[in-house]
Amino acid sequence: METALNSLDANKIANLYSFPILLDPVLPGQDELKFERQHFVRMIQGALTAAKEGGAVFEITFGGEPDIV
Numbered sequence: 001m002e003t004a005l006n007s008l009d010a011n012k013i014a015n016l017y018s019f020p021i022l023l024d025p026v027l028p029g030q031d032e033l034k035f036e037r038q039h040f041v042r043m044i045q046g047a048l049t050a051a052k053e054g055g056a057v058f059e060i061t062f063g064g065e066p067d068i069v
Helices: 002-007 010-014 037-052
Strands: 021-023 033-035
Touching (some): 002 010, 010 037, 033 037
Antiparallel strands (some): 021 033
């Protein structure tokens, strides 16, 4: 896990998850959100690229919300 996260590689990080990722609806009448692997990779790739280039710092905590600084 540490190796994947330190790599800042979206595909290696995606390998840590089981897909699809299902999220409960936020609003009444809203459908469940479903993220397939390719959606997840595409969603995090930009932030990871910025982090590689020094444009973002990620703080990952367990039991809390991750922060992007």
